Amino acid sequence: MSTGEKLLQALIVVAIFFAVVTLILTLTSRVRSRAGELIQSMAFVLPAVGLVGVGLLYPAINSINLSLKDKYSTKYVGFDNYKTIFTDADLLRVLGNTALWVVVTPIVATLIGLIYAVLTDHARFERTAKAIIFLPMAISLVGASLIWKFVYDDRIGLLNAFTDTVGLGRHHWLINSPWNNIWLIVILIWVQAGFAMTVLSASIKAIPTDIIEAAKLDGVGGLKMFRFITVPSIRPTLIVVLTTITITTLKAFDIVRQTTGGNYKTSVLSYEYYRQSFQSANWGLGSALAVLIFVLVLPVVIYNIRQMRKLEAR
Amino acid sequence: MRVGKIRRGAATVAALASAALVVAGCGSSDDENGTAGGTSPGEGKAECAQLTSYGDLTGREVHVYTGIVEPEDKAQKDSYKLFTECTGATVNYEGSKDFEAQVVVRARGGNAPDIAYVPQPGLLKTLVQTKAVKPAPQAVADNVDKWFGEDWKSYGTVDGTFYAAPLGANVKSFVWYSPKMFKANGWTVPTTWADLIKLSDEAAAKGIKPWCAGFESGEATGWPGTDWLEDMVLRTAGPDVYTKWLNHEIPFNDPQIATALDRAGSILKNPKYVNGGIGDVKSIATTAFQEGGLPILDGKCAFHRQASFYAANWPEGTKVTADGDVFAFYLPGDDASSKPVLGGGEFVAAFNDKPETQAFQTFLSSDTWANEKAKATPDGGWVSANKGLDVNNLTSPIDKLSASILQDPNAVFRFDASDLMPAEVGSGSFWKQMVNWITGQDTKTTLDEIEKSWPTS
Amino acid sequence: MTVTPIAQVPVAEKLTAPAAAKKTLTSPWASLAAFVIAVFWTVPTAGLLISSFRPEHDVKTTGWWHIFTHPSFTFENYRTVFSGTGETGLFPFIVNSIAITVPAVIIPIFLATMAAYAFAWMRFPGKDLLFIMIFALQIVPIQVTLVPLLNLYVKLGLQGQDAPAGGFYSLWLSHTMFALPLAIFLLHNFMREIPGELIESARMDGATHVQIFLRVIFPLMMPAMAAFGILQFLWVWNDLLVALVFGGFKIYPINAQLAALAGTRGSDWHLLASGAFVSLIIPLIVFLSLQRFFVRGLLAGSVKG
Structure with a gap:
């Protein structure tokens, strides 16, 4: 295909998409019977639900099934794969590392994003200042890992040059456990803080002025204002940001893959899934690790749903 | 399901829309007996x-x-x-x-x-x-x-x-070296292990760390370490033990294998020998395998054990000949008479x-x-x-x-064992444990861990 | 109650809470903190940018800051990146990236907005359960879906060079599927901020849901859709995994091509550095030029607590 044809194909698919959607919406909106609302709502949600069902739900169920089978997916072995995860020393460490990632990344990234959003709000170079923090979001994780190689590298890394100059000596940052986990987490924080900052900044700007006026009259200011007015006002947004980053963290495998390859006790669940399934061809164990990722996010999902219910109730 | 139909419908429409653009693919269907029929364009040409x-x-x-x-x-x-x-x-x-x-x-x-x-x-x-x-x-x-x-x-x-x-x-049984450095020091290519160690000591006495290595290779980090061990098994235990070892007829942590790994360690874990031009022993783990031998060009390292394909990693303009910038010699065993080759x-x-x-x-x-x-x-x-x-x-x-x-009919060729072992070991625990080994883990634990990971079925 | 479109929530100029907070925080410490964060976020990228202009040997042996004491610049890395990719250069791969990204951004966002509307303002059985399920499916790691989806595409004839549109369909579909849960979740948050009275009164006037969606909701949601569109654009543009599995080599995006460029086992840091910047340029332009809409879109959905 030539260049023009490829772009033409892209336009054709968009045109077809809108033609089909228009057709469905027009046809269903004609139905005026009692079932009308039901049929119309189906026209609105079913395309998305169907795609999600095929693309995510079915593979998820498939994984659960595979996780109960042996490595060649030929016979059922019950919960053996899960037993392995919770007894094997290396895999237990993977679980521990994952816990560290999931606790540290969302909290620190959100905190930095929030502080930076407050500090630069209405500052002189606000837009530039914000673009700087957002920039890492525009870089692929492969690119980000490369950027940080130039920081952590033994010989040509910035960090060693720095610690050497200030008299702390040179270190193998990526080898020495358990600190190496923190250095890897820093990379993801560096990427995600921009997302947190941008969303939170928008939310902060929308805090109604009357609330602030009232607080001012009561003599609230400074840190107290931040603690008692700003943070509570943007609480729902904070939850959304924390949730999104938590889920991203659990799924991110590129950073570990590109920097340490899971060596030096740095592997996490998502990377271990990839390694067991695609490298060691152990689909049973790999799928069990993936299922564990779903299970770990469940509390986050449940918490969010309860929050949504609470808001709805008001 | 509705969605499926829409999607498939969309695909069909797109197919129609692009039908005119699609280049005609394979048409004929007479593919029986593994031939497409017709007269081959190469008919009559000998090659x-x-x-x-x-x-x-x-x-x-x-x-x-x-x-x-x-x-x-x-x-x-x-x-x-x-x-x-x-x-x-x-x-x-x-x-x-x-x-x-x-x-x-x-x-x-x-x-x-x-x-x-x-x-x-x-x-x-x-x-x-x-x-x-x-x-x-x-x-x-x-x-x-x-x-x-x-x-x-x-x-x-x-x-x-x-x-x-x-x-x-x-x-794989090659040691890269600098012919110029050899000439300057009056060295000759060693043909026994003892000679090789003697040269290493000589270089170390002069203050340069004679060996350099790199184990880092992305997801496959550690494979250069497996090659080291395999080469040593071939030399200290011999090709027959090697074959038994890779087929798991003897356990992975057999004492003979421990001897071989210690032999590798006598170079790789010797702070006087490594890591020439790069850093300390641990730096082997984080040095990309492609860069492991480059210090030879700067005269900061004398030997780099790596396969023939390493030739492609020298920077453009490097002369790879017996009298050029770099070349390789056969990694010798204890005596010159037996010649096992890893590949x-x-x-x-x-x-x-x-x-x-x-x-x-x-x-x-x-x-x-x-x-x-x-x-x-x-x-x-x-x-x-x-x-x-x-x-x-x-x-x-x-x-x-x-x-x-x-x-060479006298050379005993053996295929890379890690490539032949089950995937859990060959592209799993073997790599990982060699990385642990070079970053401080002892020989026994290393081999025990790999043995433990060998699949039972 | 009169209805103000929330897209136009006025930005208080004088008295925002953080501004007040800052006033007391405005000590040199606060500025210093902001400055330190900004430096910390820029320096690593600057290192990569500088490395991309340094000769191969320098990149591999000395830190990038040595350029200040031993200046040596070269465009060789960029030349290799542009010419060293076979007979064609990089241009066709940039085109592939565009052809993949445009539908993979527009389609999921539109679908997600429709679904978010239904979840927020329509009544149908099983609504809550469906919504929770979609939200929960965000957690499925993409790697898990690769083999089952590939099987499906092969059966549907969407995979490979003979597939319609050269195999782009499997990429468009995959990106759409993977984007929907988060898109629906976020857009639903924005959607709920639209005052219910707006929809109620329109219903009273006899407007159909389709009419409300297209005439009332759609314009109000435009900024939020644009905001999510930017995020989705960045994800699709920077994706490697989906492209490697579902994309044939004739439709590889630039990211996949650059990854292949870095040599068999990938330690050509100098080429990777320049390659990373080449693939960064377009997303950067897109973000900087749309930054305004981005913030406005997020503002539209800002939560009132």
Whole structure:
């Protein structure tokens, strides 16, 4: 295909998409019977639900099934794969590392994003200042890992040059456990803080002025204002940001893959899934690790749903 | 389901919309008996003799998927010209750095290419288990019987069925060095282990760390370590123990293997010996294998044990000859009389039996292709175990040296053990534990851990 | 109650809470903190940018800051990146990236907005359960879906070079599927901020849901859709995994091509550095030029607590 044809194909698919959607919406909106609302709502949600069902739900169920089978997916072995995860020393460490990632990344990234959003709000170079923090979001994780190689590298890394100059000596940052986990987490924080900052900044700007006026009259200011007015006002947004980053963290495998390859006790669940399934061809164990990722996010999902219910109730 | 229909409908409409743009694909359907019929474009030409029976393949494409990417891919593509002349079919070459993982996904997902170049017999086994790989056709088997040793055929065989013919090969038992440095110090190439250690001590006495190494290789980090151990097993325990070891007839943590690993450690874990021009012992783990030998060029390191393909990693303009900037010698054993050689290679697996696929398999397994490839590789870095390969067609001195070692009847060749072991070990615990070993873990724990990971079934 | 479109929530100029907070925080410490964060976020990228202009040997042996003491610039890395990718250069791969990204951004966002509307303002059985399920499916790691989806595409004839549109369909579909849960979740948050009275009164006037969606909701949601569109654009543009598995080599995006460029085992840092910047340029332009809409879109959905 030539260049023009490829772009033409892209336009054709968009045109077809809108033609089909228009057709469905027009046809269903004609139905005026009692079932009308039901049929119309189906026209609105079913395309998305169907795609999600095929693309995510079915593979998820498939994984659960595979996780109960042996490595060649030929016979059922019950919960053996899960037993392995919770007894094997290396895999237990993977679980521990994952816990560290999931606790540290969302909290620190959100905190930095929030502080930076407050500090630069209405500052002189606000837009530039914000673009700087957002920039890492525009870089692929492969690119980000490369950027940080130039920081952590033994010989040509910035960090060693720095610690050497200030008299702390040179270190193998990526080898020495358990600190190496923190250095890897820093990379993801560096990427995600921009997302947190941008969303939170928008939310902060929308805090109604009357609330602030009232607080001012009561003599609230400074840190107290931040603690008692700003943070509570943007609480729902904070939850959304924390949730999104938590889920991203659990799924991110590129950073570990590109920097340490899971060596030096740095592997996490998502990377271990990839390694067991695609490298060691152990689909049973790999799928069990993936299922564990779903299970770990469940509390986050449940918490969010309860929050949504609470808001709805008001 | 509604959605499915819409989507499929959309695809159909798009297909119609683009029908005029789509180039006519393969049309004929008379593919019985592995031939496309018609008269082959190569009819009458001697070099095409093996390929004419597949008929006229004009307009057909063979999709090749491999891990061989830039810059080595150019020589591969160039060597297929004769195939196109002979059959009319073209070769679509796709190289990916993520080949090893992706090919498994594609095979399992039912989207396999026509042909894949599999760099490890262990991976071939994994692919065969997906039931996607087709056994090699008779013409290929005949070629392999004629041009390759029996051992090479066995690496492409899984459970008694022959699937994949060998493609390229490499010699791993090499030590890279600087001929200039040797000359300046009055050294000669060592032919025994004792000589090699004597030179190392001499260099260390002068204040340079004589050995340099790098184990880092992305997801495959640690593999250079497995090569080290394998070379030492061949030298301290011998080829027979080596074979028993890789087949798990003796445990992975057998005392003989511990001796071999300690031998490797006498160099790699000796702070007086490593890591020349780079750092301390631990820096071996984080140094990219491609960069492990580069300090030789700066005179900061004397020896770098690495395979023949390392030739491609020297910067442009480096003279790789016996009197140039760098060259390699055979890694000696305790005495000069026995000559075990560690090596590796790729194998051609096919995922269907279309005539163009089989024609290409036949072509690649022939002596004709081996010589075509040699001629298409002016910069060197490629050899084959194909006995029909004329050493004179190889251009670079290091390739000639490799080929002469591969064809030497006195040399005892052994294939890279980690490539033959089950995937959990060969591309799993073996790599990981060698990384742990070089970063401080003791020999016993290392071997015990690998033994523990050996699959029971 | 009169209805103000929330897209126009006025930005208080004088008295925002953080501004007040800052006033007391405005000590040099606060500025210093902001400055330190900004430096910390820029320096690593600057290192990569500088490395991309340094000769191979320098990149591999000395830190990038040595350029200030031993200046040595070269465009060689960029030349290699542009010319060293076979006969064609990089241009076709940039085109592939565009052809993949445009539908993979527009389609999921539109679908997600429709679904978010239904979840927020329509009544149908099983609504809550469906919504929770979609939200929960965000957690499925993409790697898990690769093999089952590939099987499906092969069966539907969407995979490979003979597939319609050269195999782009499997990429468009995959990106759409993977984007929907988060898109629906976020857009639903924005959607709920639209005052219910707006929809109620329109219903009273006899407007159909389709009419409300297209005439009332759609314009109000435009900024939020644009905001999510930017995020989705960045994800699709920077994706490697989906492209490697579902994309044939003739439709590889620039990211996949650059990854292959870095040599067999990938330690050509100098080429990777320049390659990373080449693939960064377009997303950067897109973000900087749309930054305004981005913030406005997020503002539209800002939560009132």
